[in-house]
Amino acid sequence: MYPSDKPRLRLRTKLMLLTGLLIALVILLVVTLVSRSVRRSILAETQKRGVATAQLLGATVLNYLKFYYYQGIQQNAHIAKKENDLAYVIVYDKEGLTAAHTENDGLILRPAADPEALESINAKSALFREINVMRANSNRQEKVFDIAVPVYTKEAPGRWGTIRIGISPENMNQDLTAIRKQILQVGLIALVFGVLGTMILANRISTPISKLMTGSLRAAEGDLSHRIEINSGDELEGLAYSFNYMMDQIRRHQEERIKSEKMAAVGYMVNTIVHDCRTPITVIKGFASLLKDFQVSTEEGRQCLDFINFEVERMERMLEEILQFACDKKSPLTLEEHNLDDFIRECTVEIGALLRNTRINFTQDLQGNSSVKIDRDKLRRAILNIAANAKEALKGRGEFKLSTRFNQSHALIELYDSGGGIPESLQAKIFEPFFSHGKSGGFGLGMSITRKIVEDHSGKISLESEKGKGTTFTIQIPLSRPEGEARSMAHFS
Template identity: 25%
Template sequence: MLYSTLVILLLMALVIIIVEKRQSETIQEEAQKRGVTMARHLAAVSTNALLTYNYVILEQNAERVVLEEEVLYVIIHDKEDKVAAYSQHDEKQGMILTDEVSQKAARARAPLIQPILYGEKEVRVLDISIPVYIKESQEKWGTIRIGLSLEGMSSQILKTRLNLLLLGGFAIVLGILGSVFFARRITQPISKLVGTTIAAAEGDLEQAIDIHTGDEIGELGKNFNHMIEQIRLHRNELEDRLRQITSLKAYNDNILASMTNGLITADSELKVVTLNERAEQILEKTKEEVANRSLDQVLGDRHPLYGMMAETFAQDRVIFQPEIEVKRSEEPMWLTASASVLTDGEGKKIGVLAVFQDITGIKALEEKLRQADRLAAMGTVSAGLAHEIKNPLSAIKTFVALLPRKFQNPSFMEKFNITVPREIDRINQLVEDLLELTRIREHLFVALDVNHLILQVIDLYSEEMKKKQIHFENHLDGTISQIQGNAETLYRAFSNLVINAIQAMPNGGTLRISTGLISSENPDLRIAFSDTGMGMDAETTKNIFNPFFTTKDKGVGLGMALTHKIIEDHKGTIEVVSVEGKGATFVLSLPVAKK
């Protein structure tokens, strides 16, 4: 009750102040407009008199205007700022007024309004001055000044203020009486509403309000009853949903527990949220160990799974790795893994998920199958080996058979010492190449600069390329990352590809070697050896990497087969594209070194 009365008083006081202020401003603006209008009119009718220095006309104009209501004085200054006319003060004609107000008015180049106190009674006056110009000239010919009394305006403002105070007082009394009446009408139903609300807040939703006032309070009571009913229904619905969610969680937990793949999820801060049983076995971690810990703490910042999940979340894209090696306490494990971003219903990133599978057994089986394929190919290789060994063995056999009879012949012995070791070396190199092609060897892989290795090979064959007029085009990307590899075997593979290109261009040409990343999404290294030689037909392209396949008069056809095996040992691929008569391109793909 007291508060409502104070609010009404404050509101009415605020309204009275605003209205009184607006009304006062309006009255003052109207007074200023009236004074400026009279001054402009007087300036218009006095321009010719100022130009001709006709002080009589000017004095008449001044005396006529001073008769207007609220006008206390009219002063007209000529071009030299002297008084040309001064209402009711003829004695000041021809004088220069030195008071501050007159000086400001005389200097003004634009309309000027100055509030002043005039006369002995210090009446509040607006001194309105208008400079007089003639058309098409910037020269000032005089100033018109009108003194407009503000006493009438102040009286009008005072009356307005008194009227507002009376009206405001009446409104306040009426408002207080009304607030008392309505307060008594409202408080009782509201007390009931408050009591029922408190009971509902404490969990008792079996509540109903019986209010029949027929107004907003009664409508509020009906709405409250409806709200309580809706809350009761929503609570029942939420309880049903909670039971469903609990059942669904148990179902999902069973799925995660029965998965043969490992699964790990992390939130937006890359803290572990979920780890299923298979993931515990693969990572050798328990749920309790990893709960609410960051991925780099759980896996280590060098772990390939951590790198995949961090990159997936940062770049908002799916990453799949067909093979990654994971170091474990017992022995290394090979996994195939994929990572994807988790989003909410609005598409906002909320975490990252990784699914991975142990393929160590599969890789071992693949290696056994590859070995079996090599052994199966040995039948074909044996036929080629027998053919290649037959000629040097025949030569050796012939020389050995003649040795007892021609032992004392210097010419024979010279040929014997040259031919027999050469053919034995030939057979030994052939056997070494075959062993290299079929054996499983653990190479020591280190970080290598592929560009440097390629340039070493080019340096080796640069003289031969000059003799055959073969031009080398260097398109090596100096910004590429290093790879993990064996320098000796890769050097041999690159040498075989360069030799093959030189042999394909007997009449000269261009050897173009380029390096670079395959794409932004596939960070593997791409190496291309392109020549402008004779090219190959479809049959040659198909069999180029088979052992003992060759189209050349010299050689046994093992170079490209060894090159293929070296690239395969580096977990890379090699492909050839060729058009007969237009050259060939060998494209290698090698994985870059993990940082």
């Protein structure tokens, strides 16, 4: 199936993998960007909340700071820690001594010593930092948002102390994890839908491609009748249409080539046959005229000899025609003006002879009293070819009717037989050379010669046929003087 034996990824799998990868990348990007911006806004919110909490505590313990009432400060520090769910609360007095420490009572009344404490008591305005602290109950270090706020009053200048609070980032992390989870859930749904959608789309693309592949392989194996049905309404449908059109064209060219090869072979064969038939015909003709010279005694005998001569000459002309047809040369017409009905009456003699000894009822309806320029021999042959086919179709019994009429521009000759009819699928083919159907020994030339003769007269031949109801062939030959013209000429004469 494939040009190489290597296992290949199918188009569908490739598309699905690509889409999955792209969606996963997009989700990752969204999670990162959203997490970053959410973290930033939670930090700002935490800072605002922390500063407000510290300021409130500062205002609450201001008087205690003024009077060094450490117990009150410590009580308020514990309450603030509990109420605001803080990691710790530390209060320094204006001398820098630790007035309250919710996590380590041992530090109370000791001066602030660690760098963060010193930085806090020296800060002129609110301070916000992320620092590592040691948890009291475990030996683990933990990240904490540390906020330090100086305590001032409007009435007296100078600073009364510093409030430090620690906010654990746990809540922020929980919020972030929840948001990430939600984004991932939405992303997962998008991934499933994306991959499913790609699968459907890939199927829509790969199924027609598989069909085209199968069609090409079948065409390569010689099956040119294979058709591809794609109704996607897009370029793929166009491609299938072009493929089918290409197959039709290839098939048509192939048929034409076969036909012309067949024609060339038959042409050669006909050439040989005609050449071989000419000699005995010439001999028969010679002996017939010799017999005439021998003074045949009865009138009947002389008529028979004339008949032999006449038919032999016709046969000669016919052989010449076949030869010309097979060699695809245009045989020149000998056109003479005749009355259509008079000419048809001549033909009926031969048709009568053709239908002798059958139970075919031959009728005529001649209303074609008009003038036509025709080659009598050739047009008679065309009519006899149709009559011969009708005789074969009637299988010995039935109706055969020959009628004539004319319209403003054409004389019409209609030949009807009540035979089995011609199936619709064959109607276009019967005028093709070497097409014969349903009989043994048919050469398949009769109707193509007939059409050629009619067309050489600038005429047309058509047929109407229905299975079981018979066949009508209509020959149209241009009037030598169309109706209007004929009437005006009659008027002047």
